[in-house]
Amino acid sequence: MVPTKEEIYKLLDQIPDPEIPVISVVELGVVRDVQIHGENVLVKITPTYSGCPAMHRMELDIKHSLAHYGIKNFCVETVYEPAWTTDWLSTEAREKLRQYGIAPPEKSSTNKGLLLFGGPKHIACPRCKSKHTEMVSEFGSTACKALYKCLDCQEPFDYFKCI
Amino acid sequence: MNTKEALLKYILRYADNNFILGQRLSEWCGHGPILEEDIALANIGLDKLGLASALYKYAAEVDGKGHDEDHYAFMRHEREFMNQLMVEQPNGDYAVTMVRELFNDVFDYYFLQELQKSKDSILAALATKSLKEVTYQLRHCSEWVIRFGDGTEESHARAQAAVQELWRFTGEYFEMNEVDETMLKEGIGVNLASLKDKYYKHVAEVLSQATLTVPLNEFMQTGSRKGVHTEHLGYILAEAQYMQRTYPGAKW
Numbered sequence: 407m408v409p410t411k412e413e414i415y416k417l418l419d420q421i422p423d424p425e426i427p428v429i430s431v432v433e434l435g436v437v438r439d440v441q442i443h444g445e446n447v448l449v450k451i452t453p454t455y456s457g458c459p460a461m462h463r464m465e466l467d468i469k470h471s472l473a474h475y476g477i478k479n480f481c482v483e484t485v486y487e488p489a490w491t492t493d494w495l496s497t498e499a500r501e502k503l504r505q506y507g508i509a510p511p512e513k514s515s516t517n518k519g520l521l522l523f524g525g526p527k528h529i530a531c532p533r534c535k536s537k538h539t540e541m542v543s544e545f546g547s548t549a550c551k552a553l554y555k556c557l558d559c560q561e562p563f564d565y566f567k568c569i
Numbered sequence: 570m571n572t573k574e575a576l577l578k579y580i581l582r583y584a585d586n587n588f589i590l591g592q593r594l595s596e597w598c599g600h601g602p603i604l605e606e607d608i609a610l611a612n613i614g615l616d617k618l619g620l621a622s623a624l625y626k627y628a629a630e631v632d633g634k635g636h637d638e639d640h641y642a643f644m645r646h647e648r649e650f651m652n653q654l655m656v657e658q659p660n661g662d663y664a665v666t667m668v669r670e671l672f673n674d675v676f677d678y679y680f681l682q683e684l685q686k687s688k689d690s691i692l693a694a695l696a697t698k699s700l701k702e703v704t705y706q707l708r709h710c711s712e713w714v715i716r717f718g719d720g721t722e723e724s725h726a727r728a729q730a731a732v733q734e735l736w737r738f739t740g741e742y743f744e745m746n747e748v749d750e751t752m753l754k755e756g757i758g759v760n761l762a763s764l765k766d767k768y769y770k771h772v773a774e775v776l777s778q779a780t781l782t783v784p785l786n787e788f789m790q791t792g793s794r795k796g797v798h799t800e801h802l803g804y805i806l807a808e809a810q811y812m813q814r815t816y817p818g819a820k821w
Binding site (some may be wrong): 453455456457458459474486487488489490519520521522523540542543544545546549553567569 | 588605608612613614615616617619623678689691693694695697698699701702704707708709711712715724735776790
């Protein structure tokens with residue numbers, strides 16, 4: 407059986423991000439390309455952050471999923487170009503993050519550069535939607551998130567950093 | 570020195586820098602002064618380690634001896650490591666760790682901007698990716714150095730002591746040897762000497778904002794380009810390499 411590219415994408419879209427299970431590895435933008443060469447399937451993935459500890463898990467999940475689907479010859483290759491950016495998250499994926507309790511990245515990854523003491527402001531609290539929030543730390547529970555606090559409902563929340 | 574030899578050494582030098590600094594930062598895990606900083610340093614350390622791992626993987630490809638990336642991290646001896654002396658210096662107090670991070674990340678920030686233009690597409694891609702990360706890492710340590718320097722009498726004194734202690738390791742970043750010359754000629758490497766002015770200007774700006782004084786001593790410690798290290802590297806490797814040295818090829 408020779409699968410089509412669409413089939414493979416559909417299959418991979420079922421694999422959740424191990425740390426943010428509401429979005430798939432495709433929605434996250436980690437899956438960069440799927441190529442079918444005869445009976446061989448090549449999946450290209452890219453790390454979100456250089457040190458993302460979930461990358462090995464994602465690679466393994468993709469391999470399991472392909473094997474389970476009955477594909478015998480497959481290869482998962484890591485690519486670094488173009489560098490991953492939060493711009494690849496779709497509007498739908500952003501909404502899923504919000505409903506899950508993570509403030510999605512601001513629309514554009516415009517580089518804040520080296521502006522000191524100037525973390526993104528007015529990030530809307532995913533629970534009460536107030537923009538009266540403050541950054542607690544630029545480093546949150548995973549590499550891709552910063553820690554914020556809502557000054558109205560007082561709940562802490564994760565903000566998916568823009569890069 | 571042929572291009573392949575030079576490329577391998579060039580990759581390993583930057584990989585070693587990130588591996589050793591990542592290892593150093595991870596020592597803070599569970600010991601951070603506040604929970605957020607504990608997490609921050611683990612995050613930063615992981616990014617450095619991730620870059621090191623990608624570079625070691627590329628080194629293995631260039632080397633062509635059938636090793637995997639772990640070989641370069643865990644089976645090489647102290648004298649084979651080419652990391653800057655800066656990154657192997659002990660963590661000390663939090664001011665020392667942040668000043669060391671500042672001195673290293675300012676270099677990375679300018680080095681990676683240039684490396685993005687490398688003719689070597691893998692190095693260029695890794696540089697573009699890492700530059701995004703180094704940018705917020707540099708922001709993080711700059712803010713801390715400013716807080717410490719412009720903070721209490723105690724924190725100012727400690728930050729100034731850290732600056733005095735680590736200053737002599739900054740000169741080495743701009744040393745160019747045969748490896749650099751070869752890589753520069755091939756359009757792969759970066760002209761380190763050309764980064765020097767930008768580096769010291771940037772560092773001076775942060776220190777001035779922090780009300781700290783730029784040291785006047787011009788003596789610069791050197792050695793790492795020849796694999797000659799301070800006493801600290803051996804201890805780091807003893808810990809990092811223990812498992813693979815004791816149980817060679819162990820996997821889990």
